Amino acid sequence: MFGAFLIFIKSFICHFFIYFIWNIWLIYLILQKFKKINERRKIVCDNQKITKNNKEIFKEEGKQKRERA
Incomplete structure (x- = not known):
């Protein structure tokens, strides 16, 4: 037992x-x-921030080109 x-x-x-x-x-x-x-989420968020920043940069460049012309 x-x-x-x-x-x-x-x-x-x-x-x-x-x-x-x-x-x-x-x-x-x-x-x-x-x-x-x-x-992965952080990478996606960083990529979204980068594309947003690039769009703003392109807008600024477009404004500068328009002002020059």
């Missing part, structure tokens, strides 16, 4: 640690995925 109890405790501890490590690994992977998504 006591041996069965020890086997139960041992298997419980082993399973607990296996699932604990597995859950930490999954959380790590999920966080990495969110990090990549945020990096």
Whole structure:
């Protein structure tokens, strides 16, 4: 009876640690995925800012050309 109890405790501890490590690994992977998504969003936002700035620069250049002509 006591041996069965020890086997139960041992298997419980082993399973607990296996699932604990597995859950930490999954959380790590999920966080990495969110990090990549945020990096992509940042790149898209930066590109939008650049295109907006370029449009403003072209508008300014167009105004200067019109003033010269």
